[in-house]
Amino acid sequence: MIVAGNWKMFDGPDARALRAALGDLPHVVAPPYTRLRECVDAGLTTYAQNVHWESEGAFTGEISPPMLQALGVTGAIVGHSERRQFFGETDEGVAKRTRAALAAGLNVIACVGETEAQREAGETEEVLRRQVGVLEAHPNLVIAYEPVWAIGTGKTATPEIAQDAHAFIKSLLDLPVLYGGSVKPDNAAVLLSQPAVDGALVGGASLDIDSFVAICRAGS
Numbered sequence: 404m405i406v407a408g409n410w411k412m413f414d415g416p417d418a419r420a421l422r423a424a425l426g427d428l429p430h431v432v433a434p435p436y437t438r439l440r441e442c443v444d445a446g447l448t449t450y451a452q453n454v455h456w457e458s459e460g461a462f463t464g465e466i467s468p469p470m471l472q473a474l475g476v477t478g479a480i481v482g483h484s485e486r487r488q489f490f491g492e493t494d495e496g497v498a499k500r501t502r503a504a505l506a507a508g509l510n511v512i513a514c515v516g517e518t519e520a521q522r523e524a525g526e527t528e529e530v531l532r533r534q535v536g537v538l539e540a541h542p543n544l545v546i547a548y549e550p551v552w553a554i555g556t557g558k559t560a561t562p563e564i565a566q567d568a569h570a571f572i573k574s575l576l577d578l579p580v581l582y583g584g585s586v587k588p589d590n591a592a593v594l595l596s597q598p599a600v601d602g603a604l605v606g607g608a609s610l611d612i613d614s615f616v617a618i619c620r621a622g623s
């Protein structure tokens with residue numbers, strides 16, 4: 404069971420205080436780039452929120468796998484819906500980032516999920532098939548199912564919706580699948596108890612130490 408906290412473009416909690424509060428609980432934190440070193444130094448399992456496919460080059464604003472590894476970062480989120488929605492990331496780009504990060508030895512959480520309009524139009528499986536279809540199974544790859552309509556909205560997928568989507572994703576690619584979308588301490592246990600739910604990717608609730616620790620505990 405993996406519980407990962409995506410701090411997005413928020414400064415986030417104090418790294419040492421979070422480390423102390425987590426104790427032995429398994430966790431991943433994905434802070435903004437500016438706080439990666441501090442999180443690594445505090446002893447947190449630290450991922451980046453994105454990663455480029457080249458090692459170096461003329462790619463303004465990007466960060467490469469070896470640059471992250473030099474800081475002690477052990478993984479990256481790739482293809483978050485906010486990257487797809489606001490920064491034009493495509494399935495092909497997500498596949499390239501994923502492949503390069505895995506080849507470099509990083510762990511990867513690759514995000515997939517449908518928008519509200521796509522769900523209402525009955526296109527959820529088609530979207531998931533397309534997004535998952537560009538990925539290949541790898542021991543260091545996990546998928547995060549994050550229905551876009553549930554991210555940062557307070558709307559959570561029902562446990563049944565999560566279970567069905569996760570089972571469908573696993574039928575395409577046999578990998579662990581995390582659920583993401585308004586996971587909070589009060590809904591984590593029921594979501595995480597679904598048989599096809601292998602963990603959670605937590606946004607807003609990971610910014611608060613008590614909330615994140617409670618969700619990690621629900622997953623442990």
Ligand code: PEP
Nearest residue numbers: 554555583584585606607
């Ligand atoms: C996320 O950022 O991946 C996320 C799921 O956000 P939230 O938990 O705030 O919906």
